[in-house]
Amino acid sequence: MTGFFDITRRGAIAALIGGAAALALGGAAQAQVSFEGKTIEWIIPFSAGGGSDTWARFNAPFLSKYLPGNPTVVVVNEPGGGSTKGTNLFAARAKPDGLTILGTSGSTQFPYLLGDPRVRYEYADWKIVMASPTGGVAYTSPSTGVTSAAEIGKLKGQKLVYASQGATSLDLVPLLGFKMMGLDVQHVFGFKGRGDGRLAFERGETNIDYQTSSAYLKNVTPLVEAGTAVPLFSWGALDEDGNLVRDPTFPDLPHFGEAYQMATGQAPSGPEYDAYFAFFTAGFPAQKMVFLPKDTPQEIVDAYQAAVTAMKQDPEYHATKEAVLGTYEQVTGKAAQALYTKGTVISPELRKQVVDMLTAEYNVKLGE
Amino acid sequence: MLETLAAAFAALMTAEHLGYMLLGVSVGLVVGVIPGLGGIAGLSLLVPFLYGMEPISALGMLIGLVAVIPTSDTFASVLMGIPGSSASQATVLDGFPLAKSGQAARALSAAFISSLFGGVVGALILTGFVLIARPLILMFGSAELFMLALFGLSMVAVLAGRSLPKGLAACSIGLLIGAIGGAPATGEFRMIFDTEYLYDGIPLVIVGLGLFAVPEISDLLRRNSAIAQGSVIGAGWLRGFLDWWRNIFLSVRCAGIGCMIGAIPGLGGSVVDWIAYGHAVQTTRKDPQFGKGDIRGVVAPESANNAMQGGALLPTMLFGIPGSGSMAVFLGGMVLIGIEPGPSMVGPDLNVTYSIIWSLALANIMGAGICIALAQPISRLTAIPFPFLAPCMIALICFAAFQATRDLADLVALLALGLVGILMKRFGWPRPALLIGYVLSPQAETYFYQALQFNGWDFLLRPGVIIIGLMTLASVWFGLRNRVDDTGTAAGAAASRASRGVQILFAAAMLGFFAVTLWDTTQHSFLGAVFPVGVGVVGLVFAAILLVHLWRGHDDHPAFYDYEIVGDHAESDDNGWFWTGPAWIAGLVAATALVGFYVSMILFFIAFLRLRARAGWVTTLTMTAGAAAFVLGLAWMLSLNFPYGLLQQSYDLPWPFR
Known part of the structure; x- marks a missing residue:
């Protein structure tokens, strides 16, 4: 049996323990971080085959290539509880040795922002390695009489139907957004993904929808060309200072803020917009993030950030990334830190405001 | 084309x-x-x-x-x-x-x-x-x-x-x-x-x-x-x-x-x-x-x-x-x-x-x-x-x-x-x-x-x-x-009537399950409750009908059935205790809660082969080692961790024991 251990991925258990001891004892002596011969577990709190899993499996070999010592990076799926289970596990058990990292998604951020009782993790504890933004485009059916983004005002007073995955899912962003714009949208819940929702739109069951960027390009653009869908606006992207700007993938489409202005005549502001903005950031510009656990030494954090920065320059990474990640740049360093803060911090008042609205209008009960 | x-x-x-x-x-x-x-x-x-x-x-x-x-x-x-x-x-x-x-x-x-x-x-x-x-x-x-x-x-x-x-x-x-x-x-x-x-x-x-x-x-x-x-x-x-x-x-x-x-x-x-x-x-x-x-x-x-x-x-x-x-x-x-x-x-x-x-x-x-x-x-x-x-x-x-x-x-x-x-x-x-x-x-x-x-x-x-x-x-x-x-047949049903008591007990337990779900629905909104209420009521009605059948049905009513009486193993007297299987599985689950799955599985193999199969030590150890290596290999390839128990919560053990 002992012979068998030597060939497992966690093979050098002795070395691992030794390494941990060296970390503890070495103190000032640890000039160089190296993961040579180690295995890094990348916890993905979702099942295999989903967006987050694909994202992690795409990034894992590059991470392995650029981390010092070229460790093996394995993706470990720990699904359950809408991603809270695996994340709780990470929060409770990961050691600050750089050998366990976590990949989160909007579905991990939202329960945290909403105060779901199942959440036993604290984002503020962690160290961010990188953030992967994504975007999305809202579009409507020509049956509403709208022929271009500029006519978004025409949607007011019309009965709109949207296929939603649930009021506390990522579809909370469109829910809050549409509501701010004063659109009368009936949210029909229980859809299993945005793809499912798009199908309902194509069947004519709904008349307003949104898709994430890559799905939009591949599946909605043909509808737009055929005249059965009209693009309205993109959710937008954040610049380095955290301002909402047009999505670089869709430079011709207004972003949400502009669309809001077209519909209402003024720029969005106020507590409702602040609440929207927190969930928008957690759901789009900071949708997927990679974290190191609490108390991870700065050297290890630096090593990771350097690896991600180097990885972004890899020509092979560039060549294939667009198919998997869309046209968005992976965010590191200060910008990632900014996204992380914006996407994971919400004031208690804003949280209460959103939760109360969801309870009153959609019967949402968070856990108990 | x-x-x-x-x-x-x-x-x-x-x-x-x-x-x-x-x-x-x-x-x-x-x-x-x-x-x-x-x-x-x-x-x-x-x-x-x-x-x-x-x-x-x-x-x-x-x-x-x-x-x-x-x-x-x-x-x-x-x-x-x-x-x-x-x-x-x-x-x-x-x-x-x-x-x-x-x-x-x-x-x-x-x-x-x-x-x-x-x-x-x-x-x-x-x-x-x-x-x-x-x-x-x-x-x-x-x-x-x-x-x-x-x-x-x-x-x-x-x-x-x-x-x-x-x-x-x-x-x-x-x-x-x-x-x-x-x-x-x-x-x-x-x-x-x-x-x-x-x-x-x-x-x-x-x-x-x-x-x-x-x-x-x-x-x-x-x-x-x-x-x-x-x-x-x-x-x-x-x-x-x-x-x-x-x-x-x-x-x-x-x-x-x-x-x-x-x-x-x-x-x-x-x-x-x-x-x-x-x-x-x-x-x-x-x-x-x-x-x-x-x-x-x-x-x-x-x-x-x-x-x-x-x-x-x-x-x-x-x-x-x-x-x-x-x-x-x-x-x-x-x-x-x-x-x-x-x-x-x-x-x-x-x-x-x-x-x-x-x-x-x-x-x-x-x-x-x-x-x-x-x-x-x-x-x-x-x-x-x-x-x-x-x-x-x-x-x-x-x-x-x-x-x-x-x-x-x-x-x-x-x-x-x-x-x-x-x-x-x-x-x-x-x-x-x-x-x-x-x-x-x-x-x-x-x-x-x-x-x-x-x-x-x-x-x-x-x-x-x-x-x-x-x-x-x-x-x-x-x-x-x-x-x-x-x-089986009408004759089987008639024979099964002998254990009417436990059959009624099980049906009543199922009736209880419907009652519990109905009670649960009282805490939910209309849209959340309407489906379980509907199903729960239907289930309750049929469970009640079944109870009536079991209670008052004629001797060979099709509701009567007990595999222990009419099953093809019933004649043989080489039958072990009815709860043997669940007891062993329960043992494995309980051990997992204590020491984690991998250790429990090894212990389970040894215990089972020695006590139940009455195998010799050589067979026992060979089979246990084989199974342990197989499961370990699978887990390694799939990079998964086994369910952990109390032991793992208290002590930090190396994989696969953690």
Whole structure:
């Protein structure tokens, strides 16, 4: 049996323990971080085959290539509880040795922002390695009489139907957004993904929808060309200072803020917009993030950030990334830190405001 | 068009492509043989190889994997009565009785040939269908999907057993178990009783293993013989082929059904085998032996489940909507290779689509060929004395069960559902009815709510709804006429009356379950509660009728049934304690809670082989070491951690003990 251990991925258990001891004892002596011969577990709190899993499996070999010592990076799926289970596990058990990292998604951020009782993790504890933004485009059916983004005002007073995955899912962003714009949208819940929702739109069951960027390009653009869908606006992207700007993938489409202005005549502001903005950031510009656990030494954090920065320059990474990640740049360093803060911090008042609205209008009960 | 076909064919027939496909097929076969792993685990194994591969070869590999899982999962279903995956649950119903009567090789060969044929027919249908599939798929709105869920539920009529109230109550239990967790309309959590595990509902693999595998293992454990009672184990290869040949039209029909149901996004692959099985029962005139080892009960689901994989490719490729777990993984793989699904798959990328479809046919041929060659040697497993097979099977189903959420709670849920399954088997409650209810519960509720939201009650007037509605009525009519009855005769019922007391107790417990769910619904909003209330009331009514039958029914009322009295083991006096099986499983679960799964499994093997099988130390240690190494190897390849216990919470142990 002992012979068998030597060939497992966690093979050098002795070395691992030794390494941990060296970390503890070495103190000032640890000039160089190296993961040579180690295995890094990348916890993905979702099942295999989903967006987050694909994202992690795409990034894992590059991470392995650029981390010092070229460790093996394995993706470990720990699904359950809408991603809270695996994340709780990470929060409770990961050691600050750089050998366990976590990949989160909007579905991990939202329960945290909403105060779901199942959440036993604290984002503020962690160290961010990188953030992967994504975007999305809202579009409507020509049956509403709208022929271009500029006519978004025409949607007011019309009965709109949207296929939603649930009021506390990522579809909370469109829910809050549409509501701010004063659109009368009936949210029909229980859809299993945005793809499912798009199908309902194509069947004519709904008349307003949104898709994430890559799905939009591949599946909605043909509808737009055929005249059965009209693009309205993109959710937008954040610049380095955290301002909402047009999505670089869709430079011709207004972003949400502009669309809001077209519909209402003024720029969005106020507590409702602040609440929207927190969930928008957690759901789009900071949708997927990679974290190191609490108390991870700065050297290890630096090593990771350097690896991600180097990885972004890899020509092979560039060549294939667009198919998997869309046209968005992976965010590191200060910008990632900014996204992380914006996407994971919400004031208690804003949280209460959103939760109360969801309870009153959609019967949402968070856990108990 | 012809050029596209030719180009696709040429790309397919290169040695490189075929080689990668064979690799995918081999991994798929290994993964499929182990219950509970399925395509998701298999893909995790292949993903590292995807980088830098030429897309057509990479696709071939993925397809090879996905295509053969419903072929090789038949081994566990037929030989051990363990549903290998959700696609072969119905195969257990007749396949396992065949194995028990020593005809494992016959059942397996019939199954594999049906799989092969179904897969190829599916691919043929798809070749034409893919061009017109988009508009057709779009015709199925929420209203039609709801009706399809009802159609699936109508199979309960076939599988309800001798006592209709029992069947309907069992189905209601299934519908309610399926409703545990977040309500589709509001997201509120139902019937969770403050247990975090129940938030996501109980996973399908647990329900399938608990209801079918645990009762069989438990039954076998009480006897000291092998699974197969006869002595014709290896023979029957040719017979299996002839069995299939005689039912070739059934096979064609079931392949068609499988392909179509797979192609409709939203219904899910888990009911395909049951619908095919129900169809076989409904259309069989001559000498039906369903439930007791009718080969048609093997041919039908096996023809359908491979064809279903082909059908399920359509929504995946055309709309990017995966119809099943393994399709989700396949979709992820496609994206990694750089193929984004969408309308272009029937436009500029049509050659890719065709090479996928035909890869599927080829993979089916490869997979079934290998399986047929293996059928004879592997079916000899059923001749091994069960006490030696049992620990492997128990470890295997536990391993399969915790793939669901990788949590100790998976094992606890398996044990709980296993107990329900054991008692249902004993008292003649139809387990398939429960399973169908469970599988279709989320669909029925979600699509009903959505149809009402989208169309109002007018949805009932849609032509598609009316057509499917009429099909459902016909299915109920034929189903009730040809009900599967594996629970014996009037004389058996009369004899079973002796244990009326415990039968009433079990029925009352089920009545209690309905009462608890109804109580739970009082805490929820209208939209969250309406479905469980409806089902709960129906269940309550039928459970009450059943109680009246059991209380006051005439001596040979069909409601009476006790396997302990009428089962074929009843005469033998070599029977162990009724609770032997659950006690051993409970022991393993309890030990896992203390010291984690891996240590417990090793201890369990030693204890079982020494105490129960009375094996010598050499045998015990060899088998234990073999099993430990096997499970460790699997876990290492899949990079998974075992469920942990108290020990691991207190001390930090190295993998695999942590």
